[in-house]
Every structure is written in structure tokens, then in C-alpha cells.
């Protein structure tokens with residue numbers, strides 16, 4: 017980074033989550049960005065626990081100056097039957113370590129209110145990195161018609177573009193968590209970058225990498241090694257690999273080192289019903305269709321298609337191993 021250049025302001029919308037913890041720590045150790053807030057959402061855990069974990073992680077990192085705004089407990093359609101992936105991250109979301117409750121409290125403002133406020137305060141300057149279901153972001157879009165114009169960029173972890181999902185063959189977990197919200201975000205007209213599991217499945221932290229992390233003196237690396245066990249076990253069981261996918265930390269890097277990825281552009285719509293509920297479908301612009309369809313006249317987004325996986329892994333490792 018050039019000295020004197022302004023750090024990019026980011027807000028991380030998160031459902032911590034083991035890979036969320038890694039992503040938050042990577043962001044806090046990255047000179048390119050200034051984390052100006054965390055907003056919380058259900059997904060890997062329920063929202064109440066996500067808030068508790070977000071506060072806890074900031075205490076671990078010594079960054080209690082960063083505000084946490086609690087997000088919604090329901091889907092955009094007011095659904096309360098949520099799909100929670102505690103089988104991936106442990107009952108507590110952080111590898112079943114039963115950490116003591118945090119001392120801090122969330123701010124008064126809700127996550128969508130905080131997002132709207134900050135985007136208005138710094139028009140064009142805020143990058144929202146969304147690591148869970150997109151309900152808070154969709155609520156911000158609904159709360160303020162100017163939000164999609166005011167927000168600088170939305171970089172989201174979501175979708176399975178032309179590959180199988182991880183909830184079922186059709187659907188990736190964050191989109192499946194709230195498909196209606198995802199469709200609102202994809203079509204809201206903001207500058208959106210989607211990083212799907214077609215890309216994040218290429219970035220794997222092996223068991224050897226974890227040993228390297230464990231042997232470093234970094235405080236955050238040491239903490240992560242304590243919580244990573246459950247995540248490794250899940251991957252061994254579900255994918256038969258001795259490593260873990262770095263979904264969230266990879267997505268964080270896309271927010272400020274976009275040249276580590278290549279992208280395609282087009283309209284993305286989300287299937288909201290039937291057996292393919294949660295499917296993300298990108299129109300690749302290769303054909304002019306005869307009839308008007310659900311993709312016609314909608315704004316385009318960027319979708320990551322390739323990643324420099326060794327460079328991304330090295331950056332994540334290096335930053336986590338700093339003390």
C-alpha cells in the first residue's frame with residue numbers, strides 16, 4: 017500500500033463461524049483496510065450467538081473499539097425456521113470451546129440501520145463484505161432507496177456458479193439461508209462482487225498448513241488452532257479431505273486485493289422455490305433472447321471465476337501468523 021493512501025473502510029456482515037473468525041482476523045491484520053464495524057446475522061449460528069461471538073473475537077484481537085451491530089433474527093420474508101450450520105462449526109460456532117461471555121455489548125442501532133447510516137455518511141467509500149445469508153443487506157436496500165447508490169461495493173460470499181452447492185446439489189449455504197434476500201441484493205444495482213464456492217473450494221488450508229500456524233507465535237494463529245478442530249473433522253467427514261475450505265478469508269481478500277481473482281459480469285437471479293431453491297443463475301450475455309425474461313433489464317454484477325489460490329493461501333497464512 018502506498019503511504020498516505022486511505023485505507024478502504026469495510027463493514028463485515030458475519031455469522032461467526034470458524035472461517036468467519038479467520039476472515040475477521042485477516043481483515044484486522046491487513047494494512048489495506050480499516051474495519052469500521054461488524055454486523056451480525058444467522059447462518060453458522062443463530063444471530064444472538066453470532067453477536068456474542070463477534071464481540072468475543074474483537075476482544076481476542078484487542079479491538080473492542082470496533083462497533084458490533086446486531087442483525088435480524090428472521091429471513092426477509094419473516095421466516096423463523098432457519099437453517100443453522102452448527103454441524104460445521106460446533107454448537108457454539110467456535111469449535112466447541114465454550115469461551116466465557118464477552119464483556120462488550122452491541123450498539124443500539126440494528127445492522128441494517130448501521131449499514132444505511134455508514135453508507136450515507138461516507139458515500140461511495142464503504143465496502144460491505146457479506147459472509148452469511150444476505151438478509152441484513154437486503155433490509156438496508158429496503159430501508160433506504162439510496163443505499164445501493166451510497167454503498168461503495170458489496171463483496172459477498174455466496175452462490176455456486178456452474179457447480180454443485182454445499183447444502184444440496186443446487187444451493188450454497190448463504191444463498192439457501194435466505195434466497196429472497198439474495199435476489200434483492202443481486203438485483204439492487206449496487207456494485208456487487210460475488211465470490212461463490214466454485215472459487216472458494218480452490219483455497220484449501222491443509223493439515224500441514226495448520227501445523228505451520230500452530231508453530232507460529234502469532235496470538236491469533238494460536239487461538240485459531242484451538243477452534244479449527246471441528247472444522248477439519250467436518251471436511252474429512254463431508255468431503256474426505258484433510259484440509260478446510262477458506263471461504264470467508266478468501267472473500268475478505270477479494271474486497272481489497274481484487275486482482276487475485278478474475279471475474280465475469282452478468283445478471284444473477286436466485287431461484288426462490290422448488291427443488292432448486294437457492295440456485296444462483298448467471299446470464300452470460302452470450303445470447304440475445306427473443307422474449308423478455310426474469311434477467312432482462314436487471315443490473316449486472318461481477319462473479320469471481322478464477323483465483324490465484326497459492327497467493328491467497330500465503331497471504332492468509334502470513335497475516336494470521338503475525339503476532
Ligand SMILES: O=c1[nH]cnc2c1ncn2[C@@H]1O[C@H](CO)[C@@H](O)[C@H]1O
Nearest residue numbers: 035101104182183188189190263264
Ligand atoms: O456443508 C455445509 N453446509 C452448510 N454450511 C457450510 C457448509 N460448508 C461450509 N459452510 C459454511 O457456509 C459458507 C460457505 O457456503 C461458509 O461460511 C461455511 O462456513
